Amino acid sequence: MFIDNVDIFISSGKGGAGAVSFRREKFVLNGGPDGGDGGDGGDVYFEVDKNTDTLSKFRGTKHYRAKNGQPGGGRKCSGKKGEDVIIKIPPGTQVFDFDTHKLLYDFTSDGIKLKVLKGGKGGWGNMRFKNSINQRPTYAQSGLAGEERHIRLELKLIADVGLVGFPNVGKSTLISVISNAKPEIADYAFTTLVPNLGVVSPDTFSSYVVADIPGIIDGASAGKGLGIEFLRHIERTKFLLFVLDGTGDKDPIKQYQKLRIELKNFSEELYLRPFGVVLNKTDSLDFSQKNIDDFYAFLGLEAMDIGSFGLSEDWKYYIDQTPIQEGGRDMQKPLFVIPISSLTQVNTRALSFVLLDVLEYLNTHTKEGLES
Template sequence: MFVDSVDIFIASGKGGAGAVSFRREKFVIQGGPDGGDGGDGGDVYVEVDNNTDTLSKFRGARHYKAKNGQPGSSRRCSGKRGDDVIIKVPLGTQILDFESRDIIVDMDTYPMRVCLLKGGKGGLGNVHFKNAANQAPTYAQSGLSGQERHIALELKLIADVGLVGYPNVGKSTLISVLSNAKPQIANYEFTTLVPHLGVIDMDNYKSIVMADIPGIIDGASEGKGLGLEFLKHIERTKMLLFVLDLSREQDIFSQFKNLCIELEKFSIMLKKRPFGIVLSKSDTQNTDMIDNLLLKLKQQFVNMESISLKKDKNSKALVSSDLTQENAPCFIIPISSVSNTHIAPLKALLAQSLVV
């Protein structure tokens, strides 16, 4: 089960109490204080684990408490320090305060380990309180209490490119052709119910990580379909790739416009992210229709922004002369994942766009 949001309770250990003790040995008359210190309580750490990609293990265990420190003993023996608790989370997990939703730490790099709560300090034994006026102190410090906190864990996948589109437009097929990902593929809507990551191997031993999320429908921001629940998984991406279906009853312009509206309702920053446009299932349309559509798209974006979209010599793709221009696509390219049409040029365009 893919779980990307949970809340848990964490607590550090209590410090052990200092000991009240006096030296008692044969031939030693009225030995002085020798009570040892209590051990410190255990800390609570959070650590990135590259072997997990979901928060499902936290559904069955919501309380994590470090061990208490042991009390001190005679002969100045200190108590044992409490064992730490290490909470392992997938890469990309944000740790938030449950009440305020403020981000405590973002676990966005590997390796990474952060201390969330420090254990209570152990108390001092009576040996520390001996002085000229009081050579036989009969008191010691009790250990300090540990800390407690209610936190939320939010997993946000880390990828270079995020796929955005309606259900059943070919996103899963595209990521399966481009990368090593094996999502469920079928000819009905909402076959993708959870996000998927795929690694696209490029030349020079480089790679691009692509994220596929469930399809967005009109009114998703109001909770329709799967809502906008999974859009957080493309918040970290460097660019978005809109997958627009040429065979869909809804025209390309309406698809793009409505998707942009839903993105903006979720996050204005996501709406401003650099993007490319893929016209999927190009094998269902004739060449003249695709050429006319590309011309209309070029006119729309050139009129909207002072940019230039030029034909790529290796494909039918329209490529922007300024990849940093806001509200304008880095490229527009018709593809077919089934027939492998223009898949290689798409990979090159993605690599070129991510360099900027």
């Protein structure tokens, strides 16, 4: 089961109490204090584990408590430190305070291990309080209480490209063709109920990750359908790919307009993300060059013949080659518009190389790429 939002309670251990004890040996009268210190309480850690990709394991356990420290003993014996709790989470997990909704931690890299709650300190035994005035202290410290927090875990998948489109436009087929993902595919809407990740390897030396989320419908940003629940999973992507149905009974222009509106309502930052467009289902008898021409005219783009990526000669394409860093590129327009067929794989391999080129360019020339 795919779970991407849970709340849990975490608490560190209480420190053990110090001991009140006096030295007792044969032939030794009035032995001095020898009460040992209590052990520190256990700590709470978060550890990022790339072998997990969901928060489903947290649905069965609500409380995560580190062990308390053991009390001190006689003969200056210190108590044992409480056992730590290590909570493993998938990469991309954000930790929020449940009450204030403040972001506490954002775990984006594998292998990170971070202490989030420190255990209570163990109390001093009475041997610590011996001095020239008080030779026989009869008191010791109690251990300090641990920390407790109610937090919310939210998973945002980490991917380079996010697929955006209405239900049944062919997103699942596309990601299954260009990547190693194996999503459920059927000839009806909403076959995708959870996000899917796929690794695309256009050549031997390069790869990137594509995320497919459930289809967006009208009003998704207001809570309708499944798309709004998973739009957070494409917030980390560097690039968005709009998948539009290019058949005659579907209007690519209206699809495009509605998707842009839903993205803007959800997140202004996501709305301004660089993006491209594919017009899918060129294998359909209803698909025509007119759909492409009308779409270009609506966006004010000029179609051109591009052969460098191995694109089919049956269609015209648009690829924006204006340098980003010079400020000449209009980021409110797609960086490319390519007709494809996910079913018959027309232009899908070429698309994987176009996406690779775009990502490499974004990684080396944009502020986001330089920071990452």
